[in-house]
Amino acid sequence: MKCKHxxxxxxxxxxRGCRAYGFKTVELPSAVVxxxxxxxxxxxxxxLV
Structure with a gap:
């Protein structure tokens, strides 16, 4: 959740989704990767917030 993607x-x-890899998921994208x-x-x- 701290990733800009x-x-x-x-x-x-x-x-939840990841713009860098272009997928949506139920889990956190970092866990899927x-x-x-x-x-x-x-x-x-x-x-950067």
Missing amino acids: FYVTWDPAFP LRSSGQHCQSYETK
């Missing part, structure tokens, strides 16, 4: 969608079935690749997200950039 993270966003909240309007789709109730897939409420870690489970899929075995590595932490390489596109992570801290959100």
Whole structure:
């Protein structure tokens, strides 16, 4: 949620998304990337608020 690529969608079935990888998911996108690749997200950039 601290990544600038993270966003909240309007789709109730897939409420979270990642703009860097272009997908929506029920879980946190970082967890999906870690489970899929075995590595932490390489596109992570801290959100400047």
